[in-house]
Amino acid sequence: MIATLGAAALAASALLAPSGASAAPAALAAPDISLANVKAHLSQLQSIATANGGNRAHGRPGFRASIDYVKGKLDAAGYQTSVQSFTYNGSTGYNLIADWPGGDTNNVLMTGAHLDSVTAGPGINDNGSGSAANLEIALTIAREKYAPKRHLRFGWWGAEELGLVGSTNYVNNLASTERSKIKSYLNFDMVGSPNPGYFAYDGDGSSGSGGPAGSAEIEQTLRAHFQSINVPVQDTAFDGRSDYGPFIRYGIAAGGLFTGAEGRKTTQQAQLWGGQAGVAFDRCYHSSCDTTSNIDDTALDRNADAIAHAVWTLGGDGGTTEPPGDTVFTDDLESGTGWTVNPNGTDTATAGRWERGTPQPTSYSGTNLQLAAGGGSGALVTGAAAGTDAGTYDLDGGVSSVQSPAIALPAGSKTLSFSWNLAHLNNSSVDDYLRVRVVGPNGSTTVLDRAGAASNRAGSWQTQTADVSAYAGQTVRIVAEAADTGTGSLIEAALDNIKITK
The missing domain is CATH 3.40.630.10 (Zn peptidases)
Structure with missing residues (x-):
């Protein structure tokens, strides 16, 4: 300058x-x-x-x-x-x-x-x-x-x-x-x-x-x-x-x-x-x-x-971050498709565990935390209800996980895309997180890893894409984990509009 x-x-x-x-x-x-x-x-x-x-x-x-x-x-x-x-x-x-x-x-x-x-x-x-x-x-x-x-x-x-x-x-x-x-x-x-x-x-x-x-x-x-x-x-x-x-x-x-x-x-x-x-x-x-x-x-x-x-x-309201190609798997979370909460029986969260539902918007002192769904009315969310205040149904006490149904990926290149939100107040820390993994028969790949921080982070739907071509020809599952660990924090997480295309 x-x-x-x-x-x-x-x-x-x-x-x-x-x-x-x-x-x-x-x-x-x-x-x-x-x-x-x-x-x-x-x-x-x-x-x-x-x-x-x-x-x-x-x-x-x-x-x-x-x-x-x-x-x-x-x-x-x-x-x-x-x-x-x-x-x-x-x-x-x-x-x-x-x-x-x-x-x-x-x-x-x-x-x-x-x-x-x-x-x-x-x-x-x-x-x-x-x-x-x-x-x-x-x-x-x-x-x-x-x-x-x-x-x-x-x-x-x-x-x-x-x-x-x-x-x-x-x-x-x-x-x-x-x-x-x-x-x-x-x-x-x-x-x-x-x-x-x-x-x-x-x-x-x-x-x-x-x-x-x-x-x-x-x-x-x-x-x-x-x-x-x-x-x-x-x-x-x-x-x-x-x-x-x-x-x-x-x-x-x-x-x-x-x-x-x-x-x-x-x-x-x-x-x-x-x-x-x-x-x-x-x-x-x-x-x-x-x-x-x-x-x-x-x-x-x-x-x-x-x-x-x-x-x-x-850039204009015609913009899209949706990858082109034929759809292999899609779930807008508007109805039950076989997602499983706590699939391994190891979750430690005491409240606000993952569920498929209609998230009710919540906020605290002007910071939006839980958002309405990213499309339609349904989403995967940590405690869908609003409660009497923003902290009533937020994630508390540890880790909550949720797993998709089995997804058979055909041969060829594949792209996973999904909407996500992680919001928190300034009582959060890097011990809190939202992670999304693709799990195959021989290992897994983390496609999103967002940590908390000691600052107010307002809710905002974001789009994440990832190349999952390495799993072509295999049967995989998508696993999401959200955590409120360390000291207690006001944490909300959500996923929506999950799609795999080729």
């Missing part, structure tokens, strides 16, 4: 969604983005910098190696990629553009991040963080076979640190007819700062000048994810500091997220988000210490999931 904005502008920002703002559109179910995968990309960018003079700056070999790394991942995933070159300060720079096949090419949703660092360091937070998060979301789209109504495009920009050079070159050199097809642009620059704040670009102008028409919708869509996990968000100036600048100059709706740079966290912000007051959001901003040690995992994880939420929501 190019340096222009100090602490004063951040301190003046507004808390939470501005009053009178329109609500974000209802989201398609976005998958959980793997933090481990995002960090693996960051490790690769760090290795590239280390091998190339300690940076990934414009005109340096580390930047071209970064482009090649990202392009190789996208090519293997099925993206249509192109590398565009430009000249600045006597050196060749590059932009990488990646298009996901399908969708309405007259209605493009573009997501971008700058890939270059300053010459002083490897640029892992600025902006390996945004680049790696966007890359993993692009790869998740391919794994999920996501097919929205809108056409999806990603960009990794060069020479941002020298004044938005790469993104400006891209936008300026598009034919006007092509430029007019880009209806929305999402920008992510520094989303893992070590002393993080949670900022959204002020698309609706509630704290200053807003963006082009449609920017308010983007802002509210991004805020919706943080609202669902009870993390307050402040506005940050929509002043063209990062690569959205060239887009908004042409009237293209834009938005994005930011966790802070050289500005210092105020006392109020430290009370809001934790961390250190009076200290920079990123103490290694534009410095040699901007390495893989300069990342806050929680901020990176939350922002990656928020980006996915925005892409899946804004």
Whole structure:
């Protein structure tokens, strides 16, 4: 990120969604983005910098190696990629553009991040963080076979640190007819700062000048994810500091997220988000210490999931994460099909055990915990009834398991998909979990492993897919386990819409 904005502008920002703002559109179910995968990309960018003079700056070999790394991942995933070159300060720079096949090419949703660092360091937070998060979301789209109504495009920009050079070159050199097809642009620059704040670009102008028409919708869509996990968000100036600048100059709706740079966290912000007051959001901003040690995992994880939420929501209500092909097994849980609770007789839960039923929504202090079914009225759920309060029928006392009927898988490749929810309050911990396994005659594979945490996690239906081709020709069962172990916690888990296709 190019340096222009100090602490004063951040301190003046507004808390939470501005009053009178329109609500974000209802989201398609976005998958959980793997933090481990995002960090693996960051490790690769760090290795590239280390091998190339300690940076990934414009005109340096580390930047071209970064482009090649990202392009190789996208090519293997099925993206249509192109590398565009430009000249600045006597050196060749590059932009990488990646298009996901399908969708309405007259209605493009573009997501971008700058890939270059300053010459002083490897640029892992600025902006390996945004680049790696966007890359993993692009790869998740391919794994999920996501097919929205809108056409999806990603960009990794060069020479941002020298004044938005790469993104400006891209936008300026598009034919006007092509430029007019880009209806929305999402920008992510520094989303893992070590002393993080949670900022959204002020698309609706509630704290200053807003963006082009449609920017308010983007802002509210991004805020919706943080609202669902009870993390307050402040506005940050929509002043063209990062690569959205060239887009908004042409009237293209834009938005994005930011966790802070050289500005210092105020006392109020430290009370809001934790961390250190009076200290920079990123103490290694534009410095040699901007390495893989300069990342806050929680901020990176939350922002990656928020980006996915925005892409899946804004991609259009025709989107689907359902894998194509003939159906081998399907269960919408609307009627009994032979699922067995406590199949091995080893469960320890004392309440809220798995059952097939109609889940009654529950909440505690504004945090939604148990949700209505993901489709129809039935689901597998830990204690379907609401009770007198949210804790009456939640999972308590240990582990509860449930097992599907036997499923005979024919030969050939197979994909399992299902909807899931795990919600908890901040009395949870990593000892709590939701796990789903495919069990065959010679072993099992864990296809979902979601742990609790000491924070409020609002309920949200997510979609999980997994390749189960290794079990072709075998008879398998699906086993789900939910646990409230360690200290007592308020935990709710659910599964719905289970399908295996070929």
